[in-house]
Amino acid sequence: MDAFIYVLSVNGLIFFLSIIFYFFPPKKINSIYGYRTHRTMQNNDIWSFANSLFGITLLKYAGVGFIAALLLTFINEALMNSWFSMAFMIFTLLIAVISTEKELNKNFDDEGNKKN
Numbered sequence: 001m002d003a004f005i006y007v008l009s010v011n012g013l014i015f016f017l018s019i020i021f022y023f024f025p026p027k028k029i030n031s032i033y034g035y036r037t038h039r040t041m042q043n044n045d046i047w048s049f050a051n052s053l054f055g056i057t058l059l060k061y062a063g064v065g066f067i068a069a070l071l072l073t074f075i076n077e078a079l080m081n082s083w084f085s086m087a088f089m090i091f092t093l094l095i096a097v098i099s100t101e102k103e104l105n106k107n108f109d110d111e112g113n114k115k116n
Contacts, residue, residue: 003073003081010085011062011069014092018062022055035100042112046104053103058096065092 026034029047035054040046065088073080107115 003077004070007066007069007073007080007085010089011066014058014089015062015066018055018058021051022059025051025055039104039108039110039112045114046108046112049107050100050104054096054100057099058092061092061095065089 026047029041029044030036034040034047035050037050040050069080069085069088072084109115
């Protein structure tokens with residue numbers, strides 16, 4: 001497979017999904033769409049906070065990862081035809097999830113109440 005197509009399909013897809021998630025965040029708690037964990041589904045305050053933060057974080061890091069992957073494709077096509085594109089995508093998701101969970105821990109207690 002062509003490295004450029006591979007990067008577009010892996011990193012471009014996560015970037016496209018982050019744009020959708022940013023502009024169309026889930027409004028209500030549901031079982032299909034959104035940043036869904038047991039904690040975020042406790043109440044609407046946590047749900048809104050987590051989905052807003054996750055959308056912003058994912059967009060930011062998916063954009064950086066997509067641009068970096070595209071640049072690396074032009075620099076070293078063979079490298080990006082291997083597992084590096086997938087690694088960029090996995091790191092993007094990990095960073096977005098970890099930073100969202102950190103902020104949830106800072107702002108909400110285990111019962112879902114906002115910390116002062």
